[in-house]
Amino acid sequence: MPQEQITLYTAKVCPYAQRTEIALAEVGAPFKRYEIDLANKPEWYAPKVNPASKVPAIAYGGPDVPPENPSPESTKLAESLILVEFIGDLYPSSNILPADPVLRAKARFFIELVSTKFSPNYMKFASGNPEVTHTTLLAGVDAIQGILPDGAKYAVSDQYTIADIALAPFWARFNVLVQKGIGAYKDEERKSFLKALEDPKYAKFNGYVQRLLARQSFKSTFHEVRPLFWR
Amino acid sequence: MSEQLTLYLHKLSPYSQKVQLALTETNAPYRGYHVDLFNKPKWFTSKVNPVGKVPTLTYGGPSVDPEDPSPLSAKMTESNVILEFLADLYPDSGLLPKDPVLRAKVRFFVDATTKHIDTPFYDFVRGQGSYEDVLKGIEYVQGLLEEGGDFAVGDHYTIADACISPHLARLKTITETDLGKFAVGMGLKLGEELKGPKFTKFTKYAEQILERPSSKQTYDEEIVITYYKSAFVRTQ
Numbered sequence: 444m445p446q447e448q449i450t451l452y453t454a455k456v457c458p459y460a461q462r463t464e465i466a467l468a469e470v471g472a473p474f475k476r477y478e479i480d481l482a483n484k485p486e487w488y489a490p491k492v493n494p495a496s497k498v499p500a501i502a503y504g505g506p507d508v509p510p511e512n513p514s515p516e517s518t519k520l521a522e523s524l525i526l527v528e529f530i531g532d533l534y535p536s537s538n539i540l541p542a543d544p545v546l547r548a549k550a551r552f553f554i555e556l557v558s559t560k561f562s563p564n565y566m567k568f569a570s571g572n573p574e575v576t577h578t579t580l581l582a583g584v585d586a587i588q589g590i591l592p593d594g595a596k597y598a599v600s601d602q603y604t605i606a607d608i609a610l611a612p613f614w615a616r617f618n619v620l621v622q623k624g625i626g627a628y629k630d631e632e633r634k635s636f637l638k639a640l641e642d643p644k645y646a647k648f649n650g651y652v653q654r655l656l657a658r659q660s661f662k663s664t665f666h667e668v669r670p671l672f673w674r
Numbered sequence: 675m676s677e678q679l680t681l682y683l684h685k686l687s688p689y690s691q692k693v694q695l696a697l698t699e700t701n702a703p704y705r706g707y708h709v710d711l712f713n714k715p716k717w718f719t720s721k722v723n724p725v726g727k728v729p730t731l732t733y734g735g736p737s738v739d740p741e742d743p744s745p746l747s748a749k750m751t752e753s754n755v756i757l758e759f760l761a762d763l764y765p766d767s768g769l770l771p772k773d774p775v776l777r778a779k780v781r782f783f784v785d786a787t788t789k790h791i792d793t794p795f796y797d798f799v800r801g802q803g804s805y806e807d808v809l810k811g812i813e814y815v816q817g818l819l820e821e822g823g824d825f826a827v828g829d830h831y832t833i834a835d836a837c838i839s840p841h842l843a844r845l846k847t848i849t850e851t852d853l854g855k856f857a858v859g860m861g862l863k864l865g866e867e868l869k870g871p872k873f874t875k876f877t878k879y880a881e882q883i884l885e886r887p888s889s890k891q892t893y894d895e896e897i898v899i900t901y902y903k904s905a906f907v908r909t910q
Contacts, residue, residue, distance in 0.1 A: 518775050525781045525782055526778070528781060529777070532774035533774050552755050555752050
């Protein structure tokens with residue numbers, strides 16, 4: 444159990460940030476949560492926490508200071524997937540990282556697939572990019588379903604891991620969009636996608652994502668906030 | 675006895691080389707098999723990697739001829755996933771440090787290499803990317819290097835070094851030969867610029883990494899040059 448303080452800079456709307464919040468909830472780590480208004484970032488954020496000016500970021504260690512006044516003595520870390528691995532390393536007995544190296548590799552491969560075939564399409568679809576049609580989206584679903592193990596609860600095994608953490612926030616937000624018809628895409632695309640997903644051949648995928656949404660660490664960190672850019 | 679490791683690779687592939695570097699630096703016993711990607715054997719796509727790409731690592735199962743892979747071995751793809759796997763298999767090798775903060779720094783460097791070196795550099799070489807983006811990327815990664823350090827992160831060879839080395843080797847080749855689809859002379863110009871005071875830290879690090887036996891053993895500059903000569907014919 445680390446004694447060092449953890450301060451998480453995050454935003455409710457951001458799926459990348461939610462990954463780290465889920466990981467922290469899964470391992471039961473005490474931490475300070477600081478909400479960054481992405482439309483109005485504090486002046487000190489980029490110079491003192493994350494030069495890329497994005498969330499999530501973690502300030503780890505150093506003196507116990509208020510989040511708005513980060514200390515130069517803390518280590519600043521960024522990039523959601525790196526932070527999730529970091530949290531797994533801090534709490535090795537939490538099991539969000541499988542113990543077996545082969546299963547770990549499967550989890551990381553799953554994450555690669557999410558990063559290339561699924562999460563980029565979320566933003567593109569929502570913002571009405573014509574490149575992303577219901578066919579593109581279904582290809583992403585097929586790719587994920589293709590590597591889900593048969594008869595397992597989660598992405599790699601019955602254990603909830605970093606692979607599930609990587610996907611859950613993206614699927615959840617995407618699901619809200621298409622269910623509620625929010626976003627700049629064509630409505631026919633949305634309807635075609637939803638209709639296709641009803642097919643029994645997607646039973647494995649549908650069961651899996653339902654379990655993702657039902658996970659306590661997901662629910663406690665998900666805020667169904669309408670993202671800024673869809674006013 | 676430890677499980678068998680077979681690496682399906684291609685001598686031109688920087689991604690294959692990353693894995694070879696990690697295996698060589700760790701002294702891990704493995705079999706390397708060069709796959710003719712331009713003439714792919716059927717057994718490769720049907721028994722090893724349906725997508726037909728390298729690097730692919732097989733782990734475990736019976737010890738068989740690489741051309742007769744067993745269904746019992748685990749098959750792993752994606753170079754960065756394989757690097758992490760090797761770090762897990764050899765936790766005392768130093769490929770990843772034990773300290774969580776240092777591990778995060780190594781991973782951040784790996785991520786930065788992909789975004790700021792890999793993509794801009796090969797885009798530039800293929801004539802699709804800008805010279806300025808290559809320099810900006812190098813400057814960014816230089817900012818992550820520690821002053822006077824022999825390695826990218828900490829005091830040991832890690833997957834961060836394995837990740838960037840293949841690109842550094844090809845960068846050296848390009849700047850010395852001017853081979854590429856960019857405008858004539860831009861490769862040489864890049865080389866000159868990197869020798870300047872602005873890039874001292876980067877150049878020193880690159881020279882040190884490329885001097886390592888592992889770099890020399892896993893990079894065949896002759897075949898890379900031969901390939902680049904035919905692949906990057908400039909259309910005037």
